[in-house]
Amino acid sequence: MPETKPVLMQGNEACAVGAISAGVRFYAGYPITPSTEVAEQMAARLPDIGGVFIQMEDEIASMAAVIGASIGGMRTLTATSGPGFSLKQENLGYAIMAEIPCVVVNVQRMGPSTGVPTAPAQGDVMQARWGTHGDHPIIVFSPASVYETYYLTIAAVNLSQKLRQPVILLLDEVIGHMREKVEIPEAGKLIVEKSSDKVPSDWKPYDEKGLTPLVPFGFGHYYHVTGLFHDQYGFPTGDPPQVERALDRLHNKLEKYRDEIVLTNYIGHKEPRVAIVTYGCVVRSARAVVKKAYWQNRLPVGLLSLQTIWPFPDREIEALAKQVDVILVPEMNRGQLVGEVERYARGEAKVIPVNRYDGEMISPDQISEALGRWLS
Amino acid sequence: MAVIEQLTQDFLRTKKLPHIWCPGCGNGIVTAALVRAIERSGYDQKDVVIVSGIGCSSRAAGYLNFNTLHTTHGRALAFATGLKMARPELKLFVIMGDGDCSAIGGNHFIHSARRNIDLNAVIVNNHIYGMTGGQHSPLTPTGKKATTAPRGTLERPFDLLELARGAGATFGAKGIAAQPRQLEQLILRGANHRGFSVVEALSPCPIAYGRRNKLGGAVEMLRDMKENSISVERAANMEETELVDKTITGVLFSIDAPEYAEEYYRSIGKEIG
Numbered sequence A: 001m002p003e004t005k006p007v008l009m010q011g012n013e014a015c016a017v018g019a020i021s022a023g024v025r026f027y028a029g030y031p032i033t034p035s036t037e038v039a040e041q042m043a044a045r046l047p048d049i050g051g052v053f054i055q056m057e058d059e060i061a062s063m064a065a066v067i068g069a070s071i072g073g074m075r076t077l078t079a080t081s082g083p084g085f086s087l088k089q090e091n092l093g094y095a096i097m098a099e100i101p102c103v104v105v106n107v108q109r110m111g112p113s114t115g116v117p118t119a120p121a122q123g124d125v126m127q128a129r130w131g132t133h134g135d136h137p138i139i140v141f142s143p144a145s146v147y148e149t150y151y152l153t154i155a156a157v158n159l160s161q162k163l164r165q166p167v168i169l170l171l172d173e174v175i176g177h178m179r180e181k182v183e184i185p186e187a188g189k190l191i192v193e194k195s196s197d198k199v200p201s202d203w204k205p206y207d208e209k210g211l212t213p214l215v216p217f218g219f220g221h222y223y224h225v226t227g228l229f230h231d232q233y234g235f236p237t238g239d240p241p242q243v244e245r246a247l248d249r250l251h252n253k254l255e256k257y258r259d260e261i262v263l264t265n266y267i268g269h270k271e272p273r274v275a276i277v278t279y280g281c282v283v284r285s286a287r288a289v290v291k292k293a294y295w296q297n298r299l300p301v302g303l304l305s306l307q308t309i310w311p312f313p314d315r316e317i318e319a320l321a322k323q324v325d326v327i328l329v330p331e332m333n334r335g336q337l338v339g340e341v342e343r344y345a346r347g348e349a350k351v352i353p354v355n356r357y358d359g360e361m362i363s364p365d366q367i368s369e370a371l372g373r374w375l376s
Numbered sequence B: 001m002a003v004i005e006q007l008t009q010d011f012l013r014t015k016k017l018p019h020i021w022c023p024g025c026g027n028g029i030v031t032a033a034l035v036r037a038i039e040r041s042g043y044d045q046k047d048v049v050i051v052s053g054i055g056c057s058s059r060a061a062g063y064l065n066f067n068t069l070h071t072t073h074g075r076a077l078a079f080a081t082g083l084k085m086a087r088p089e090l091k092l093f094v095i096m097g098d099g100d101c102s103a104i105g106g107n108h109f110i111h112s113a114r115r116n117i118d119l120n121a122v123i124v125n126n127h128i129y130g131m132t133g134g135q136h137s138p139l140t141p142t143g144k145k146a147t148t149a150p151r152g153t154l155e156r157p158f159d160l161l162e163l164a165r166g167a168g169a170t171f172g173a174k175g176i177a178a179q180p181r182q183l184e185q186l187i188l189r190g191a192n193h194r195g196f197s198v199v200e201a202l203s204p205c206p207i208a209y210g211r212r213n214k215l216g217g218a219v220e221m222l223r224d225m226k227e228n229s230i231s232v233e234r235a236a237n238m239e240e241t242e243l244v245d246k247t248i249t250g251v252l253f254s255i256d257a258p259e260y261a262e263e264y265y266r267s268i269g270k271e272i273g
Helices: A011-021 A036-049 A059-071 A082-098 A125-130 A146-163 A173-177 A240-256 A282-296 A314-323 A338-345 A364-375 B002-011 B027-041 B057-063 B076-086 B098-104 B106-115 B160-167 B180-192 B206-210 B218-227 B260-267
Strands: A004-010 A024-029 A052-055 A075-080 A103-108 A139-141 A167-172 A179-185 A224-226 A264-268 A274-278 A301-306 A308-310 A326-331 A350-355 B048-052 B067-070 B091-097 B120-125 B171-176 B197-202 B229-231 B247-254
Touching: A004 A011, A004 A146, A011 A024, A011 A036, A011 A075, A011 A103, A011 A146, A011 A167, A011 A173, A011 A179, A024 A036, A024 A059, A024 B076, A036 A052, A036 A075, A036 A173, A052 B076, A059 A075, A059 A082, A059 B076, A059 B106, A075 A082, A075 A146, A082 A103, A082 A125, A103 A146, A103 A173, A125 A167, A125 A308, A139 A146, A146 A167, A146 A173, A146 A179, A167 A173, A224 B057, A264 A282, A274 A282, A274 A314, A274 A364, A282 A301, A282 A326, A282 A364, A301 A314, A314 A326, A314 A338, A326 A338, A326 A364, A338 A350, A350 A364, B002 B027, B027 B057, B027 B091, B027 B120, B027 B180, B048 B057, B048 B076, B057 B067, B057 B091, B067 B076, B076 B091, B076 B106, B076 B260, B091 B098, B091 B180, B098 B106, B098 B120, B098 B160, B106 B160, B120 B180, B160 B171, B160 B197, B160 B247, B171 B180, B180 B197, B180 B247, B206 B218, B218 B229
Parallel strands: A024 A052, A024 A075, A075 A103, A103 A167, A139 A167, A224 B067, A274 A301, A274 A326, A326 A350, B048 B067, B048 B091, B091 B120, B120 B197, B171 B197, B229 B247
Antiparallel strands: A004 A179, A139 A308, A264 A301, B171 B247
């Protein structure tokens, strides 16, 4: 185990520290509340370790620059919030299509539009899934604490590299701005999982046989990168069978590595009657409820927290629904992920939304009240 | 002839030909000038990257045998900025069309100029959105017709090179498809310039622009292009009234100023290369 020391840290800062630990050496961004601290941390830290920080002219350019730098061989990250996340969608789709790794952080704030820039919300759950056009796959992590932000950032960077697939880190204003004690491995230690460095002589950028590592530009492999549907060498094609194969390829890689991607955590009673399913900062309120209901009062209650919300943890919900009578889904929106929970509960359990969308955090009391109603 | 054949072998993906461009299009002429300029620059093939946006001319990237990056509409310069900052030793040529560069990509264009980052922008200006069938662009001259300006556009066009200069670009040149040797020379000088260089290449689009505006076919358009252009050296000795509606070709400005990637790497104490 690497040595650790406890520090007091904000979620946004933990994201920056995690990114650097995972080998990120390029950041391009644009200022926006409540994500700006990620940029400020990267601006302060990257130059000292030979990395590149650049503030771009807008969010669209930030996303483009990150992809450009990834093609140059750097590990990259950009951070934003609601309105900026909307602007990133165009080139996010490009990165998915061209299979260029990168990590996009969205510190959610209350929307739609400019909304309440300093208030937390979880309104971008469906945008994170479907924000860019086309029938694309996506990976989205949603941390519930500062430490989770740290390690999920590292996981996001590594997974993104391995699968050549953008990964979204969906924070919220609470997690981004909250300060907590975290144990961070000693500074300077790299937590980098290397994808294979060896490039076979018959390397193809989009090999039909499956995943290949990205060989950066400038090493004599004269391949083509495009947002058009392409063949295994990267050249445009409109041939229907090839188009279908190429889209399947994008989805198949996520399906193949599904168990590495989908992260969930269950706490509580072994045979629960009522379960809470939630993600992000709401996990904190839910945990307080389960602490009281199960650890103190031994009620048949449990909490399944989702670190990964996309691809959706379908099997986990299916299994849970068979165990319980009721699933509560508290969210800081008018009900987004609850639809997915309902879909995979497949009528085996009653699925009840618990919502708050006034720019304040869901309190343990609000969840307790709903829980009480269904336990009795 | 032998030299041309060698260039074709090395720098063109001949298997990807024939290209998608219409008969009479100037994109091939500009692309050929670019290829010859790259050859004359002496750059190692593996160090050269072609970045392009979306549009007819941007399809050139797919035909050129380098590392090629065909990006999203208007964003080529922003992708190129990231790549250049990550790998400052690479030589980047960024091919854009007039709409791609000056409308949807206008913001990236002025900010690339402001940073004076060492990218070589080659803008193929055919005064029209060709791929979508002939809509007016910010470089369509006032009064000219397009599918979205059936009575002639009321809008005033940008002077692209003045825009670039005003935004901080340090090299600006204009060439025409009717004079490919000069164009090649201008692209080469842009490549040798350290900083953001802009080469605007006027190029005929007889199908989506010429036909609607009764400008004739490719031959007439090229001939008019040539007859209406004057080199910057000759123009220097002419009256302003003689230069009305003329295209001034050549290097319009070349300024020495700090280049962004080099400044950045110096500031963090790292050598480029």
